[in-house]
Amino acid sequence: MSMDSGEEVSSREVKRILKDCVDNEDKKKPLTDDALCDILKEKGYNIARRTVAKYREQLDVPVARLRKEL
């Protein structure tokens, strides 16, 4: 059995969810950090928008504006 702390696991979970959300988003209307934060809240993760932004950076995902395509 793993000896990882629960927090380490959940931060990985959150990052996985963020990746999925961005991969499946409508590229004409990309999800903002705020929107991602709301989605996580609905899934039961109460994490601040600034933290979402930092996770996004750690995942090398650019800000919503730059993900938008014509």
Place this chain on the structure above:
DNA sequence: AATTAGCATTAAAT
């Protein structure tokens, strides 16, 4: 050290 609140800055919308 990681997360967050409050404010500052920048880009987009009107």
Place this chain on the structure above:
DNA sequence: ATTTAATGCTAATT
């Protein structure tokens, strides 16, 4: 040009 929305910055908190 003004207002609003999205993101960044830094200090405070835990």
